[in-house]
Amino acid sequence: MKILFLGDIVGKSGRNAVLQRLPFLQQAYDVDFTIINAENSAHGKGITTKIYQSLKDAGVDVITLGNHAYSKREIMDQFDHCPDLIRPENMDPAETGRGYVVRECMGKRIAVINLLGTIFMDQAAESPITVMKRLLKEIEAEIIIVDLHAEATGEKEIFFHIFKDQVTAVFGTHTHVQTADEQILDGCAYITDAGMCGTFQSILGRSVEEVLARTLNSEKTHFVPAEGPAVICGCVVEIDDQTNRAVNITRIMERPAE
Ligand SMILES: [Fe+2]
């Protein structure tokens, strides 16, 4: 089985690039199950039901979020209508929604879990390590995938080494910059950050002009997603059908043509 994971979709350019490229990626990598982090998909912060539906219609199985999970308030009472949408399990306050789902694919149960880091972030109620230990006692699945939405590289590596024997893959998200440390260790796939799907010439997907006006001139600007050709970032993980363990990870970074 092959699982495609794409990092944070940022704004319209990221959404359009994913919708355009997803069929090709799924075909090229022979993908069976697709997970995408969409925490910045609605104008850079949060997600809407319309975006959720467009990703589902495009063939995404599970959509994860992060610290911006609740940024678009219209999603708050819509989680029951978006069964494949998860927000970090340890979000504080966890006002609504769920932190994991279990789905079936090729006769296997796949659990997808979303967690927040605690270092240089202040939205997590509990350590992702504590929460993960608790979840492992209640989740029944052959394959367990974690989207660890965290700022600190070390926190993500620590998590991977603690849980590598019990989970199938740990994908880091949130920094929007892909790391080149993808690896398989003891049957668990890992990358510190999958990267983003959003405008390449930007500051983490955000308008350069807007961020510089805020930084250099102390202007009180609103978040403006950058416009322009988008990069697509993520990984494909191959899972052995007999052992349910990861055997290969391929890093994907499709940059726009120069
Ligand atoms: Fe993000």
Ligand SMILES: [Fe+2]
């Ligand atoms: Fe984030």
